Every structure is written in C-alpha cells, then in structure tokens.
Amino acid sequence: MGSFSTFRFISYFRVTKDLFRYLMDNVGNKLGGSVKSSSVPPMLRLTAALRFFAEGSYQKGVGNDLFAGMAQPTLSKALSSVIEAFEVEICPVAIQFPTSEAEKDEIKRSFYEKTGFPGVIGCVDGTHVKIFKPISHIQHLYYNRKGFHSLNVMLVCDHRQFIRYVDANSPGANHDSFIWNNNELDAVLNQNYRNGETNTWLLGELQRFSKV
Known part of the structure; x- marks a missing residue:
C-alpha cells in the first residue's frame, strides 16, 4: 500500500489512507483466523472487501488484481467476515439517527437554507439491492415490480448526504409505505410528535411514505 499515491489509493479503494488505518484498527482483530484451508491476513481481507465495494462485482477483476489475488469462493468468505465486522464495529458508530437538539437544529437550518x-x-x-434468486417457496416475496429479486432497503440521509438510518430487512416485493409503517423509526418519530416535537420532518415521496 505504501507504493500507492494518495490519488491512486482513493480511486482504487474509495477511502483515504487514514480511513483505511482507522478501519484496520477497529476491525482488524475481528478478521483473524483462516478462510477455508488457507490463511488470509486481515489486511488482505479488508483490501479485497474494499475493492469489491468499489467495483460492485466479482466479475471486474477483483480476484485477480494486485491486492486480492484469491479465488472467488475465498474472496466471498473474506468479504462476509469484513461485512460482519463492519456491522458490529463500524455501523453503530458511523450510522446514527440525529437525536440531540443541537444536531437536529443544525440539520434543519441547513435544509432550510438549501431548500426553503x-x-x-x-x-x-x-x-432495491439486487440479490441472487432465493429458494423457490419464498421467491415471490423478493421479486420486485422492476422485474428482479431484491431487498427493498429504506435509507435516511441528512443535509450532507450522509446515511443516518438503514433498514435492510424487507424483501423486494414490499412497498416502501409498508416498510415505513412497520419500521421502528416511524414509531419513534410519531411518539416524539405526540410529546410535542411538532416541527420535525422527513422528506419523502407522498405515494411511497404516506405518513412522513
């Protein structure tokens, strides 16, 4: 990695070197052990996973490039270990819905200045995040209106376009409004409204999110 220029590193992995070191410090100890019969060092697992995230496919040379010269099944196992570590160690820190009044006020002010x-x-x-076709008796639950199998993922972003909330538990056939109406965030915001927080809103398409 030391031979990579800053520009090349970011274009290759979509993160800065400082952020890469932060990720290694926080998840590296969760990536030990072996993948199948061959030991894959934590740094190689992380670089392979980041390269996969950057490309979005196994088919674009991820398994054959400089840092990730491993077979696709091995890469798949390494990728799973990185995702699991991210979910436990990184996501709870990096993805947080705004709760403090100071942060809410900052976001409200920025949205108002930009949009009115x-x-x-x-x-x-x-x-819709495309997935492989599930087993036969549940395929219909994941087949979306666009004609492929997916998870319908609900996301909330703030004024900086940072993701602040994710719900990736719904199959693709579920409508956005169904996901919202059965989501914990809807319940929390409704309770806040009943408690007097009446000037706090999420923007969404009316036909998709009927109560936003």
Missing part, C-alpha cells in the same frame, strides 16, 4: 423547507432533519427513500 422548515423543520427537515432528513430525506427518506427506498432502493
């Missing part, structure tokens, strides 16, 4: 909408603390929408 008062009281907005985020934008909500759903996106």
